[in-house]
Amino acid sequence: MPRGHPIVLSNGSEWPNKTATKNHFRALRDRWPxxxxxxxxxxxxxxCALLERYDEVISTGPSKIGCGIDHFETRENNSHGGVTVGFWVIRKDGTDTDFSFIDAVDGQPRNPDAEFVEACREAVYKDVSAATRDFFRRNADEGGRVICAVTGERVSAIASRPDYAVPTLRDIAWAFRENQGWVHAVPKGVVSPPADAQVAAQFVDMDAIIKFRAFHNRLAKIRIVSKSLLPSELAGTRHLTETKFLTLG
Known part of the structure; x- marks a missing residue:
C-alpha cells in the first residue's frame, strides 16, 4: 500500500504520493530529447499544472509562469561543475527559465506569500461553494445543468467547477495586501501555517478574515466551467465579458 498523501494537480492529474509523482515527471523528462x-x-x-503548483507553493519572487506559457523543453544545466537535465518553460514573450520538478512536487520550503494566498482561498471557500449552489438553483435547466462559460455547453454540478476570471484569486489576495499596507510582509498572527489535521494555511485573525471576505466578494468574478477544460484552455478566456458570474456576499 503506497504511503503518503495523494498529489492532485489543477488539471486533474493525480498520483498516490510524491514518489509516484516524481517518477512520472522524471520519466516525462527522460523521454523528450x-x-x-x-x-x-x-x-x-x-x-502547466506542475508550474502552477510551483508558483503557488514555492516561488517567493516573480511568477515562473510570467506573461504566459508558450511551451516547455528539457535542457542541460551546468551547476557546481556537473551537468543535469531539467525542465525549462519558454514564455509567450520569448523569455525562459528553469524550474525544479522535485521542488514543485515536494512543495517545500513553503513561504509566507504562498501561505497567505492559500489562507485567502480557505477564507472564501464556503462563500464560493454557497454561491455555486445558488447559481445552479437559479440557472439550471430541468436536467440540473447550466451553461459552461467557455464552451457554451450545458454541464451538471458534478461535471463543473467555479473558475476565476480576471482578477484571479492570487491577484485579489495581493491587492488586499496592498490595501492593508502588507506589501513587504504579512504581520505575525494573521495567518497560521498548516498544522496537524489542518491541510492548508488559515487566517487566525478574525478581523482580517472578515475584511478579506468582503474585499474578495466585491472584486471576484467567478464563472462556472466544465471540469474537462484544461488550464491552457481557460487561460485565454478570462477576459470574456459576456458571462454570468456567481453572486457573492
Whole structure:
C-alpha cells in the first residue's frame, strides 16, 4: 500500500504520493530529447499544472509562469561543475527559465506569500461553494445543468467547477495586501501555517478574515466551467465579458 498523501494537480492529474509523482515527471523528462518542444498535449498540460503548483507553493519572487506559457523543453544545466537535465518553460514573450520538478512536487520550503494566498482561498471557500449552489438553483435547466462559460455547453454540478476570471484569486489576495499596507510582509498572527489535521494555511485573525471576505466578494468574478477544460484552455478566456458570474456576499 503506497504511503503518503495523494498529489492532485489543477488539471486533474493525480498520483498516490510524491514518489509516484516524481517518477512520472522524471520519466516525462527522460523521454523528450534536449531542446525539443514538448508538444504532447497531456505532457504539456501536466507541466502547466506542475508550474502552477510551483508558483503557488514555492516561488517567493516573480511568477515562473510570467506573461504566459508558450511551451516547455528539457535542457542541460551546468551547476557546481556537473551537468543535469531539467525542465525549462519558454514564455509567450520569448523569455525562459528553469524550474525544479522535485521542488514543485515536494512543495517545500513553503513561504509566507504562498501561505497567505492559500489562507485567502480557505477564507472564501464556503462563500464560493454557497454561491455555486445558488447559481445552479437559479440557472439550471430541468436536467440540473447550466451553461459552461467557455464552451457554451450545458454541464451538471458534478461535471463543473467555479473558475476565476480576471482578477484571479492570487491577484485579489495581493491587492488586499496592498490595501492593508502588507506589501513587504504579512504581520505575525494573521495567518497560521498548516498544522496537524489542518491541510492548508488559515487566517487566525478574525478581523482580517472578515475584511478579506468582503474585499474578495466585491472584486471576484467567478464563472462556472466544465471540469474537462484544461488550464491552457481557460487561460485565454478570462477576459470574456459576456458571462454570468456567481453572486457573492
Amino acid at each position: 534536449r531542446g525539443v518542444v514538448i508538444d504532447d498535449r497531456h505532457d504539456h498540460e501536466d507541466l
